[in-house]
Every structure is written in structure tokens, then in C-alpha cells.
Amino acid sequence: MKYIIIGAGGTGGILGFYMTKAGKDVTLIARNAHLEAMQKQGLSVEKMWINETESIPVGAESMESYEAKGEKADVILVCVKKYSLDSCIPFIQNISHKNTIVVPVLNVYGTGAYLQEKLPKVLVTDGCIYVSANIKQAGVLLQHGEILRVFFGVREKEDLKKLNGQLDGEYKAxxxxxxxxQDFKDSGIDGILSDNIKRDALTKFSYVSPIGTAGLYLHAIAGDFQREGEARELFKTLIREIVTLANAMGITFEEDLVERNLKILSNLPEEATTSMQRDVIEGKQSEIDGLVYEVVRMAKKYGVEVSAYERAAEKFREMEVK
Structure with missing residues (x-):
């Protein structure tokens, strides 16, 4: 199948690297210096946990150049930040055929349902990824840990029948x-087709939202959360508030998410931070709306108290005013 990966950073770039290495038909959509570097010298991944760098040639194009070719994609992995999502929709529409499947792999919960409304002619799943990586410099990604796992799936069984509008659409999908x-697994990626993607995506959100919120609120790094203290306690409190919200939404978990997320955190280098932290500190556009403010909005909708999130949101809004 022909894969298009929109976004070539710590999510899309990593997926594209391993899938290309495995011989899959992948084109990374990028821009500016990162795109130019990949076209000239390939894509390099520095693997911190084994102190090794690997470089391979990759297919990389801009949206404009790919669209001009008139080719269509079988699978589109959307790996941009939430604030860039709307700008990708016309491109996705133009490179899709009637059987294209769109898999959003973003940090923010609810992205798949949002995209499905904008893209009614194709099947849009939900998805999430476990990976810690970022762009170190143009053409070079820094992968902090070995974990690389993707969950994806349809929100409702009925969604499967949308594909192609045919009677066999469910089975084809x-x-x-x-x-x-299988293509993920062939590429050394732990790809899991979920039968409860709402739960699995919210499980991921229960890590990325609290760690980003607590990290920014306390200016903390992974090492601060790995030790007993204020940062670790705030992280745990925020996770519990997500669980309370999920329960109000009718979503229950089969495991203790506090223990689960602390285990994930324990495998990170002490100096690791989140992309939201880095973006806010550097004065860039960030996912603070989807990772923090949206939790407060959802809590009001479902009548749930999330006092720790509310305190963080209030502080972040004051920071934005300044």
C-alpha cells in the first residue's frame, strides 16, 4: 500500500524512517529546511538508548509537489500538531481515493472524530502513538527511548461500512x-489494531496531557517526576482527574493508569521534556489548548471537578497574557 505521512517530526518522521527501512512505500510530507535536508542527505535517527545513529534515504516532498503529481494515497498517517490539522484537510481530500484510510496520530484526544466530519468520503480512524523523539536539526531526529507503539482503530463498528459505500465495505475495511x-509490525513498530480505540486513545492521553501540564506548570523534567516529590504528586493527581473524566464519559480502564504511566516515565532519560513544554518555553505555537484547556472544557460538559487542571489552566492563561 502507498503510505503518505504528513509531518516528519518525532512522530511521523520516526514512523517513516522505520517503515521505509522495512521496504514499505512511504512518502514523508515536510517543509522548509527539514524537507530540503531529507531530500539531499536522507533522514538520520540518533538512538539515545544505544548511542547509535542510523541514516537512510527517504521519500520526502512538500504538499504542493506531491499534489501536483496527481497520485493518490492508500493510507494517510496524519502526524502534525493539532493546531496544524485544519491546514492539512484540503491536501488529504485531494490525495485520497474512495478506499483511502486516514489514521490521525496526534496527542490530542478526539482528533479522529473531528477529522471524520471534515472528510466524510473516506474512513478516518482514531489513533495514538507511544514514542519519545524530536527533531534535533534539519534531517536529524533524536529518539530518546526504544518504545514505539501505535494504537489505531474505528470508533464504532458502523464506521467500517462507510468505506467505498459498498455492501462489502465493512469487510474490505x-x-x-x-x-x-501488519505493515507496522513488519517495520519493527508495535502496531495494534484496537477493538476499543476510545479507551486506548484516552489511555495515551492520560499520560501525555498530565506530563505536559505538570512539566510546564513546575518547569520540571523527567527526572523530577521519577523521584518522589511535588512534580510526581502533581502528575499522579492529573492522571486521576483524567480517569474521573473518562468514567463520566462511560469509559473504564482495565489497569491502574497511575502505575502504568509512572512505569512509562521511568524509562525516559532524566533530561527529557515534552514537546508542549519546549514549544511554550521557546515562544512557539503549542498544543496547550488541546492538552490542557480542552480537559477543563470537557470536565464542565460532563460535570466533573478537575481542580488541578483548572489551576494549571489559570496559570497558563496568565502566562499567555504576559
Whole structure:
């Protein structure tokens, strides 16, 4: 299948690197210096946990150049920040055919449902990824840890029938989704076709939202959360508030998310930070709306108290005013 990956940073770039290395048909969509570097010298990944760098040639184009070719994609992995999502929609529409499957792999919960409304002619799943990586410099990604896991799936069984509008659409979609999972696994990616993606995506959100919120609120790094103290306690409190919100939404978890997320955190280098922290500190556009403010909005909608998130949101809004 022909894969297009929109975004070539710590999510899309990493997926594209390993899938290309495995011989899959992948084109990374990027821009500016990062795109130019990949076209000239390939993509390099520095693997911190083994102190090793690997470089390979990759297919990389801009939206404009790919669209001009008139080619269509079988699978589109959307790996941009939430604030860039709307700008990708016309491109996705123009490179999709009637059987294209769109898999959003973003930090913010609810992205798939949002995209499906904008893209009614194709099947849009939900998805999430576990990876810690970022762009170190143009053409070079820094992967902090070995974990690389993707969950994806349809929100409702009924969604499968949307594909192609045919009677066999449900079965065709199932076959294609299983093929995507196999392509991930062939590439050394732990690709999991979820039968409860709402729960699995919210499970991921229960890590990335609290760690980003607490990290920015206390200017903390991974090492601060790995030790007993204020940062670790705030992280745990925020996770519990997400669980309370999920329960109000009718979503229950089969495991203790506090223990689960602390285990994930324990495997990170002490100096690791989140992309939201880095973006806010550097004065860049960030995902603070989807990772923090949206939690407060959802809590009001479902009548749930999230006092720690409310305190953080108030502080962040004051920072934005300054």
C-alpha cells in the first residue's frame, strides 16, 4: 500500500524512517529546511538508548509537489500538531481515493472524530502513538527511548461500512486495517489494531496531557517526576482527574493508569521534556489548548471537578497574557 505521512517530526518522521527501512512505500510530507535536508542527505535517527545513529534515504516532498503529481494515497498517517490539522484537510481530500484510510496520530484526544466530519468520503480512524523523539536539526531526529507503539482503530463498528459505500465495505475495511497493522509490525513498530480505540486513545492521553501540564506548570523534567516529590504528586493527581473524566464519559480502564504511566516515565532519560513544554518555553505555537484547556472544557460538559487542571489552566492563561 502507498503510505503518505504528513509531518516528519518525532512522530511521523520516526514512523517513516522505520517503515521505509522495512521496504514499505512511504512518502514523508515536510517543509522548509527539514524537507530540503531529507531530500539531499536522507533522514538520520540518533538512538539515545544505544548511542547509535542510523541514516537512510527517504521519500520526502512538500504538499504542493506531491499534489501536483496527481497520485493518490492508500493510507494517510496524519502526524502534525493539532493546531496544524485544519491546514492539512484540503491536501488529504485531494490525495485520497474512495478506499483511502486516514489514521490521525496526534496527542490530542478526539482528533479522529473531528477529522471524520471534515472528510466524510473516506474512513478516518482514531489513533495514538507511544514514542519519545524530536527533531534535533534539519534531517536529524533524536529518539530518546526504544518504545514505539501505535494504537489505531474505528470508533464504532458502523464506521467500517462507510468505506467505498459498498455492501462489502465493512469487510474490505477490516482487511485493510489488518494490513496496516501488519505493515507496522513488519517495520519493527508495535502496531495494534484496537477493538476499543476510545479507551486506548484516552489511555495515551492520560499520560501525555498530565506530563505536559505538570512539566510546564513546575518547569520540571523527567527526572523530577521519577523521584518522589511535588512534580510526581502533581502528575499522579492529573492522571486521576483524567480517569474521573473518562468514567463520566462511560469509559473504564482495565489497569491502574497511575502505575502504568509512572512505569512509562521511568524509562525516559532524566533530561527529557515534552514537546508542549519546549514549544511554550521557546515562544512557539503549542498544543496547550488541546492538552490542557480542552480537559477543563470537557470536565464542565460532563460535570466533573478537575481542580488541578483548572489551576494549571489559570496559570497558563496568565502566562499567555504576559
Amino acid at each position: 477490516e482487511r485493510l486495517l489488518k494490513k496496516i497493522a
